[in-house]
Amino acid sequence: MRNLYTNERLFEDLFGFRREFDEMFHRILTGKPWSLELPEFKKTFNITPAVEAYVDKEAKKYVCRVTLPGIEPKELQIHAQANVLTIRGERKLTHTTKEIELMEGEIVYGVFERTLELPEGVNVEKLTAEYVNGVLEITAPVAAAALPRKIEIKTTAPFAKQIAA
Numbered sequence: 001m002r003n004l005y006t007n008e009r010l011f012e013d014l015f016g017f018r019r020e021f022d023e024m025f026h027r028i029l030t031g032k033p034w035s036l037e038l039p040e041f042k043k044t045f046n047i048t049p050a051v052e053a054y055v056d057k058e059a060k061k062y063v064c065r066v067t068l069p070g071i072e073p074k075e076l077q078i079h080a081q082a083n084v085l086t087i088r089g090e091r092k093l094t095h096t097t098k099e100i101e102l103m104e105g106e107i108v109y110g111v112f113e114r115t116l117e118l119p120e121g122v123n124v125e126k127l128t129a130e131y132v133n134g135v136l137e138i139t140a141p142v143a144a145a146a147l148p149r150k151i152e153i154k155t156t157a158p159f160a161k162q163i164a165a
Helices: 007-029 158-164
Strands: 051-056 061-067 077-081 084-091 110-117 128-132 135-141
Touching: 051 110, 084 135
Parallel strands: none
Antiparallel strands: 051 061, 061 135, 077 084, 084 110, 128 135
């Protein structure tokens, strides 16, 4: 029996399925699973870059790192609207298969888009982006009021009230 899947096609299908599942899950969480954005839902992207996002409580800033090796900074677009951060880009193929005999083909080329919800208190007007060694780092200050704070619990001795009575 002939194997209809090549390794390249199998990984494309697996990553495509994961991407579509992530998008569907995100739409369910944001309350728009079957909204008017349905044609956009079918838009396929070839790449899903890894993202690390967190709030640094000591520095009072939001940090988002996206791994984008092999992608030129000029191929990136970053948009922020309300509390949504969107990062788009493209990893372009630098050669054609006619020029080479491909021995391994694990690098995925094409267009990607990541949409992230910004936490409460992030100052969107002060977002900055820096691209170093294939990692895009986006930062913004966070309002001190939005940061979690520790609340001290006061205790009173219950026996002191009984003795005084």
